[in-house]
């Protein structure tokens with residue numbers, strides 16, 4: 142076995158307990174140590190004259206003890222004053238032993254490293270790393286920068302440094318242990334160091350001058366690793382795609398008569414874009430290879446009916462379809478829509494969420510297993526253990542950006558039966574720019590619904606400070622008097638559901654008091670499914686005028702008569718999320734409004750971001766502008782896009798690398814196919830089992 146693949150406990154000085162602590166850092170085998178990079182570096186290569194220190198500096202100094210004293214004042218502490226020819230400084234220790242006090246005898250030579258601060262009696266260092274030496278030769282300076290690693294409880298720098306040193310020594314001793322999967326010509330072309338060189342540099346930088354480049358991430362050693370990581374993400378999706386193409390899928394030829402009837406009975410004609418995307422889906426589903434298709438369409442572009450059409454393709458070909466939504470609320474709404482659209486077909490639609498319990502759940506599970514239920518709508522509960530399908534032909538995942546990439550791949554696993562794979566359709570309203578899409582969607586074919594149903598009027602958005610709340614409340618009164626409905630959305634930055642719900646409850650109380658003639662209901666994530674259902678149905682049937690909600694209504698909710706939305710604290714949300722929320726209004730044919738009610742003062746950045754939203758109703762434009770303003774790290778790194786997590790790469794810092802990834806990835810995939818899997822294993826590890834796809 143490759144020595145680097147052995148547990149860290151096989152290294153000298155690492156026992157079972159230390160190994161368990163390493164595991165908390167994600168370090169299991171020796172190779173993991175190599176990829177556990179320093180968070181920063183300390184420069185202990187030179188002494189700084191004490192006289193030139195300033196508060197805020199971190200430095201290595203040396204001097205002679207002038208006196209050491211225990212100060213009873215305030216918190217009891219040991220103060221040691223040391224001086225060199227240029228000045229003096231105090232070392233301060235809150236924890237110390239008698240022997241320590243003793244060792245700091247006047248005249249003793251001390252070298253120490255730490256951060257300088259202003260203290261009671263001038264400059265001081267608190268708990269510096271220090272060493273008492275016999276003579277000035279003992280001021281042993283490091284010849285290299287000192288790496289500082291991310292730690293976990295019970296695991297100190299010394300232990301990590303020693304372990305990393307051993308791991309590096311192993312590679313140096315036998316270069317074959319760590320394969321550099323990037324071919325030399327490519328390295329050369331990109332001006333990157335070899336893997337071995339890069340790791341050596343990052344763990345033991347020889348050149349103190351490189352410090353700045355290492356800290357800010359522009360050093361080629363770091364770039365090379367970031368590149369390799371991004372490349373492996375691309376390759377993992379790319380190989381998932383090619384592997385899936387070697388699998389077989391049921392041929393879903395559909396039944397033209399049924400499809401025709403479905404379309405004719407809809408309450409509206411399909412848009413051109415919907416018809417085009419439906420054709421693309423039907424063409425893929427007719428093939429023997431599993432379809433892997435992403436449907437991108439802005440909020441309100443009518444993706445649900447496209448999903449229903451696809452489900453009908455499966456059912457009329459004798460297969461089952463499963464439709465997964467990210468929230469219960471949305472799953473319930475899809476269930477209702479599907480049930481209505483399929484009411485004149487003999488097609489049973491079932492709903493399965495985490496709330497489906499007991500006998501009902503049992504019956505549904507049996508219906509899915511026996512195949513008597515051809516269409517299942519639900520949350521991720523649909524793909525949990527214990528849920529079996531008779532002949533699953535199509536998986537549809539709605540609002541897929543709410544699920545991570547890896548979750549999506551895992552779901553694909555769940556849906557398979559023996560050698561046959563269901564077709565997969567994923568849908569999202571969140572457009573992401575092309576360069577980022579390839580890290581996210583390289584395994585998918587993409588269809589775009591680039592047209593809204595006719596008659597939609599743009600939503601008029603205004604940005605107003607929260608101190609004009611009374612005007613907003615008056616406006617609701619007038620709005621409701623016109624027999625129209627509204628949303629009031631409470632948001633909080635913490636994703637704490639409890640806090641959000643509490644805020645919504647308080648707001649609902651406040652509004653109930655302020656708006657006596659208005660029928661108000663509350664909906665939030667902590668309510669029982671049945672309660673949510675009652676509130677939602679009442680709102681749909683216009684027994685409620687104003688729905689106070691948390692961001693649970695972010696996706697899917699569709700009540701055309703509700704044309705006014707107030708969003709509190711919009712400055713705290715991502716633009717895509719706001720756009721998505723706002724998409725709840727503007728669904729009818731009359732004018733609609735969105736009021737973004739921020740908490741002043743508004744930062745310049747927040748002002749510009751809300752301005753983007755005010756000025757555009759187009760999700761693609763908003764996403765592009767947001768990217769310009771915030772950079773790819775922020776845009777990709779939110780739950781809106783189903784964040785991809787990187788160990789080393791940082792999309793903001795490494796944005797320059799993205800341009801090349803796809804082109805080089807394709808070359809790599811074709812020219813060095815054998816390196817693809819090991820590279821993915823190295824970076825993505827056990828988190829994904831592409832081999833089984």
Ligand code: ADP
Nearest residue numbers: 409410411412440441442443444445446594699
């Ligand atoms: P989204 O793409 O955001 O999921 P939905 O599928 O929820 O959009 O559709 C939004 C609204 O538009 C729904 O009320 C739906 O019934 C309606 N709709 C969908 N397609 C059309 C169409 N071709 N013409 C008119 N209304 C449509």
Ligand code: MG
Nearest residue numbers: 444445539697
């Ligand atoms: Mg939708």
